[in-house]
Amino acid sequence: xxxxxxxxxxxxxxxxxxxxxRQKGGYRAVEKALKTLTPDEVVEEVKKSGLRGRGGAxxxxxxKWSFLAKPEGVARYLVCNADESEPGTFxxxxxxxxxxxxxxEGMIVASFALGAKTSYIYVRGEMMPQIxxxxxxxxxxxxxxxxxxxxxxxxxxxxLYVQLGGGAYICGEETALLESLEGKRGNPRIxxxxxxxxxxxxxxxxxxxxxxxxxxxxxxxxxxxEYAKVGIGRSTGTKLISASGNLVKPGVYEIxxxxxxxxxIYSDEYCGGxxxxxxxxxxxxxxxxxxxxxxxxxxxxxxxxxxxxSYESLSEGGFATGTMMGSGGFIAFDEDxxxxxxxWNFARFYHHESCGQCSPCREGTGWLEKILHRIxxxxxxxxDIELLWDVQRKIEGNTICPLGDAAAWPVASAIRHFRDExxxxxxxxxxxxxxxxxxxxxxxxxxxxxxxxKQDNI
Amino acid sequence: xxxxxxxxxxxITVEVALGTTILNAARQIGGDIVPPAMCYYSKxxxxxxxxxxxxxxxxxxxxxxxxxxxxxVASCRTTVMDGMEVQNITSPxxxxxxxxxxxxxxxxxxxxxxxCDQAGECDLxxxxxxxxxxxxxxxxxxxxxxxxxxxxxxxxxxNRCILCYRCVFVADQITNKRVxxxxxxxxxxxxxxxxxxxxxxxxxxxxxxVCPVGALTDKTFRFxxxxxxxxxxxAHRDCNHEKCNGKVTLWYKGADVxxxxxxxxxxxEVEEFICxxxxxxxxxxxxxxxxxxxxxxxxxxxxxxxxxxxRPLPVIKENLALQEANKVELEKxxxx
Amino acid sequence: MLKVEETQPxxxxxxxxxxxxxxxxxxxxxxxxxxxxxxxxxxxxxxxWTSPLAMDKVAEYLNIEPIEVxxxxxFYSMYFLQPKGKYVLEVCRTGPCCLVGAEKIMDHIESKLxxxxxxxxxxxxxxxxxxxxxxxxxxxxxxxxGPEYTFYENLTEQSVDQLIDDLRKK
Numbered sequence: 001x002x003x004x005x006x007x008x009x010x011x012x013x014x015x016x017x018x019x020x021x022r023q024k025g026g027y028r029a030v031e032k033a034l035k036t037l038t039p040d041e042v043v044e045e046v047k048k049s050g051l052r053g054r055g056g057a058x059x060x061x062x063x064k065w066s067f068l069a070k071p072e073g074v075a076r077y078l079v080c081n082a083d084e085s086e087p088g089t090f091x092x093x094x095x096x097x098x099x100x101x102x103x104x105e106g107m108i109v110a111s112f113a114l115g116a117k118t119s120y121i122y123v124r125g126e127m128m129p130q131i132x133x134x135x136x137x138x139x140x141x142x143x144x145x146x147x148x149x150x151x152x153x154x155x156x157x158x159x160l161y162v163q164l165g166g167g168a169y170i171c172g173e174e175t176a177l178l179e180s181l182e183g184k185r186g187n188p189r190i191x192x193x194x195x196x197x198x199x200x201x202x203x204x205x206x207x208x209x210x211x212x213x214x215x216x217x218x219x220x221x222x223x224x225x226e227y228a229k230v231g232i233g234r235s236t237g238t239k240l241i242s243a244s245g246n247l248v249k250p251g252v253y254e255i256x257x258x259x260x261x262x263x264x265i266y267s268d269e270y271c272g273g274x275x276x277x278x279x280x281x282x283x284x285x286x287x288x289x290x291x292x293x294x295x296x297x298x299x300x301x302x303x304x305x306x307x308x309x310s311y312e313s314l315s316e317g318g319f320a321t322g323t324m325m326g327s328g329g330f331i332a333f334d335e336d337x338x339x340x341x342x343x344w345n346f347a348r349f350y351h352h353e354s355c356g357q358c359s360p361c362r363e364g365t366g367w368l369e370k371i372l373h374r375i376x377x378x379x380x381x382x383x384d385i386e387l388l389w390d391v392q393r394k395i396e397g398n399t400i401c402p403l404g405d406a407a408a409w410p411v412a413s414a415i416r417h418f419r420d421e422x423x424x425x426x427x428x429x430x431x432x433x434x435x436x437x438x439x440x441x442x443x444x445x446x447x448x449x450x451x452x453x454k455q456d457n458i
Numbered sequence: 459x460x461x462x463x464x465x466x467x468x469x470i471t472v473e474v475a476l477g478t479t480i481l482n483a484a485r486q487i488g489g490d491i492v493p494p495a496m497c498y499y500s501k502x503x504x505x506x507x508x509x510x511x512x513x514x515x516x517x518x519x520x521x522x523x524x525x526x527x528x529x530x531v532a533s534c535r536t537t538v539m540d541g542m543e544v545q546n547i548t549s550p551x552x553x554x555x556x557x558x559x560x561x562x563x564x565x566x567x568x569x570x571x572x573x574c575d576q577a578g579e580c581d582l583x584x585x586x587x588x589x590x591x592x593x594x595x596x597x598x599x600x601x602x603x604x605x606x607x608x609x610x611x612x613x614x615x616x617n618r619c620i621l622c623y624r625c626v627f628v629a630d631q632i633t634n635k636r637v638x639x640x641x642x643x644x645x646x647x648x649x650x651x652x653x654x655x656x657x658x659x660x661x662x663x664x665x666x667x668v669c670p671v672g673a674l675t676d677k678t679f680r681f682x683x684x685x686x687x688x689x690x691x692x693a694h695r696d697c698n699h700e701k702c703n704g705k706v707t708l709w710y711k712g713a714d715v716x717x718x719x720x721x722x723x724x725x726x727e728v729e730e731f732i733c734x735x736x737x738x739x740x741x742x743x744x745x746x747x748x749x750x751x752x753x754x755x756x757x758x759x760x761x762x763x764x765x766x767x768x769r770p771l772p773v774i775k776e777n778l779a780l781q782e783a784n785k786v787e788l789e790k791x792x793x794x
Numbered sequence: 795m796l797k798v799e800e801t802q803p804x805x806x807x808x809x810x811x812x813x814x815x816x817x818x819x820x821x822x823x824x825x826x827x828x829x830x831x832x833x834x835x836x837x838x839x840x841x842x843w844t845s846p847l848a849m850d851k852v853a854e855y856l857n858i859e860p861i862e863v864x865x866x867x868x869f870y871s872m873y874f875l876q877p878k879g880k881y882v883l884e885v886c887r888t889g890p891c892c893l894v895g896a897e898k899i900m901d902h903i904e905s906k907l908x909x910x911x912x913x914x915x916x917x918x919x920x921x922x923x924x925x926x927x928x929x930x931x932x933x934x935x936x937x938x939x940g941p942e943y944t945f946y947e948n949l950t951e952q953s954v955d956q957l958i959d960d961l962r963k964k
Contacts, residue, residue, distance in 0.1 A: 185643075190535045353644070354644040354645070355644065358509070359509050360510055362645050362647070363566060365644070367565060367596065387595060393558075394555070394558030394561070397529045397530065397555075398530060398559065400507060400508070
């Protein structure tokens, strides 16, 4: 059994209530931070922990906090990004549903560290049940003296509010989220300035993912050094993985970073293998934006070494043979799934969610979707594959925010690894409507390459 | 001075004030190295960054931190650092990315230049001419919208719009009330008033001048003439409006003033915004004090009919018969 | 069609206005526009859709221009700018849900209700539409029903039939 830092007590009945949560050691981190540490010491612990942002970008949280500008007499804000909308990711929903106080405790400690007097949790509007749960939990925490004026008699004041989104994936981008929180359209801002200098209402602001905030609790309880001992290399701690698709046991799992991908997919402790006795064809390891990999490259590097669930290992090989950790949305495709159809589906998603502010993304995402639709429905041409490649390349890197990249990468990786299947769709327009290309050689195990020992000529 | 930043763009070095953007530094140098800008407008705060046509490559971040920037950046919203080196037209990567942006801007554009009043003074036309492909690779139906009147003097052709947001900034910053805005999301976004509402304000006509394409056009000039057949003349009048100084360009066809616009600088931006009375109501020469012919760039199609002088071939100069045959043309030459 | 005409007067009850006031109090002075999204959710829950008249009233309440409300309401996918059925079945149609049969569920709903995506059943009770990822991929296929956005997970044709029948009886 891997170590559990966030979900240790998830199965305790009533853990969603303040009472049970406290019985299990909850709110110790608030007491410890507010009573025994200075804000800078809290930031220092988070830096030592090596915690990296769990929302997708993987930027070190402690470093993000230390960038926050602290001009005299200007309010500072902490905003929690709970606009979870990346296809394949549902860990934040899980955490907020079953153990809401972990997020609230983390928010209090993080707000204290950053010197915020008002903090917001921006939750996507569709998560109304979770909004109700959080509002209830905030009321409980306030009644118990963990929020409001003079928390635990330490003189620190904090108000915590839940803010509703209106249904827009783009609001997961931190500056779009801030725009939305200001009651505007969710158009990402042009950076610089970064939120750490001018964020919410033009004030210095930190935006963190739900899981990042919740991870602050074990970091303060056990110390940053202890947290850094869990995991592997620069991927410290544990990570919530949302597993979906054709798995025996889809769901949210807390893993110690460094777990072999093969163990995660096939062991009974985690996903329990591929559903209905089928074989694995491909995976998207970190949410729909990250490159899709065929089964063989999912399990092993191009040189045959086993791939692990960590930031570094998942991206080993770059985009040529690797992928990314992203937000930890692990989607498994069985042998009967069609990669072209799925790529079209994702392209439709990004087309639908593009804010329309900058031209390459506004126009390009729709173009990608239309070409993919044509190929999927039997009207494609061989030249469409080259066209797709060129259009995604014209979008990538040329947009205001990362949504352009997120729309381009799935298309690029699908063509890179599954070009045969695209070509088959073009060559067999009728057959491809009623049957699938199948697993082909996508799961052929990669042999471990014996490294040649080079001897220096003396 | 410590506040001056040295920046090199396509090999040309210039010193600019702290906080200057790459685009404005390039404009100080002038010429071919100025990146095209479809959404940035120096008179409108917050504009820019959206169209991505002005992207450039920063090959050296600054003297202090010489690392190149990882991605191409929007030059209109990136401020220069001391010692920065920028590549615009000297970078094939930039030119390729820019032509990609132009292609994106055009895939849903109706390309109805033959019937568009903006043709001849259209930023998108110029951009496509300089950076575009010769043919389209887009084989799908183009996005269409209904043509609507926003107010009695302004027509909106949403099909042509590239969503630069300039007209929204004008309404926010130049007029006292905004009734139009960007509705919907993604490639369904449109400029609209949502419910039937007239854009009615003393300065609303300026949205026509800032529009880089033919999306917002002057109904009083609609289909009156092609701009390259009209002759622009700078003029002024004593305008009663407190915020308007009455300096305009009159566009003549023969003796008639076909339209009135604000004066534009070499980057196509208006020098000073004008009121609707000057723009729509004063269309008689008697209303104005004429200054002189408007300076038009010799690369503009507008100049081709008025300012290009007949340059007689040497052979004509020496041959009386040919001189006689080209009499009218030669008279024109001497007039200029 | 739902019997909400655009000309139907929109009056905000005192309870609703008290809720608005509470939401506005969450933001610093002068930043009341932040309350726009939450207030529009309350308005939609009350009236079934986000009508132009209601948006004008919201603009008046928040002391902003009506176009600012229209811009926002039309940007986000959760605000219905047209009247909808009493129950709007919103089925997730994104990748992971489609891997386990979301498309079949949508086909089934269409034939069961007898209306196309976005339309309203004759009795005014139901509409349905495909929506993008609802962040519940592990429990796919899923659908949600507003205004409380109750989730229905691991859908099958039978469970969808059951759900629709239950809602009809309500």
